[in-house]
Amino acid sequence: MSVIVTDHGFAPDDWTAGYTPLQNHPSDEAGRGLSLDVPSDADPAELADRLAGVQMIRVDFPSFSDGRGFTIAQQLRRQGYGGRLRARGHVIADQYAMARRAGFDEVEIDDDLAARQPESQWLARADWRAHDYQSRLRG
Numbered sequence: 001m002s003v004i005v006t007d008h009g010f011a012p013d014d015w016t017a018g019y020t021p022l023q024n025h026p027s028d029e030a031g032r033g034l035s036l037d038v039p040s041d042a043d044p045a046e047l048a049d050r051l052a053g054v055q056m057i058r059v060d061f062p063s064f065s066d067g068r069g070f071t072i073a074q075q076l077r078r079q080g081y082g083g084r085l086r087a088r089g090h091v092i093a094d095q096y097a098m099a100r101r102a103g104f105d106e107v108e109i110d111d112d113l114a115a116r117q118p119e120s121q122w123l124a125r126a127d128w129r130a131h132d133y134q135s136r137l138r139g
Contacts, residue, residue: 003114004086005096005107007126010119013108015084019058022047040068044075051081058108061089070102077103093121 004011019037035056038047042059051057057076059069073085087099088108099107109117 001111002088002108003111005109005122006105007100009123009126010114015056015086017056019056038072040066040072042072044072044079047076048079051076051079051083054081054083056084056086057081058086058088059104061087061091064090064092064095066090070098073099073103093117093125096122096125 002013004013015035017034019035021037022039022042034054035058036050036054038057038059040060040062059072061069069087069091073087076085084106085104086106086108087104090113091099091107091109092113096107
């Protein structure tokens, strides 16, 4: 099972359409799925022409120390992707504010991580706009 983390805390996964792995996602319009699973080593520039009709993109975080997913999210948003963007995998509560600032709407974690880092730890970072070190330095 998975737990979805949003600014309001833990929630069940409401996405039921499944995911198409990037390598199986057609480059032309015909046959494209509603959702896309993107590995952490994907090049967002190569995705730009393949995003039409994609409502959900889930970016993999194979380890909490692998920050490439943050860059992918930021570049997808700069390219104009306006659908749901989800970080999946080894994202920890301390990284939640960064994930939101990078452009993610939500984070998908497994039950084990949710048990080790309960909802209260995630909610402590839910006001992600306030957890900006640059604002603190300037203030």
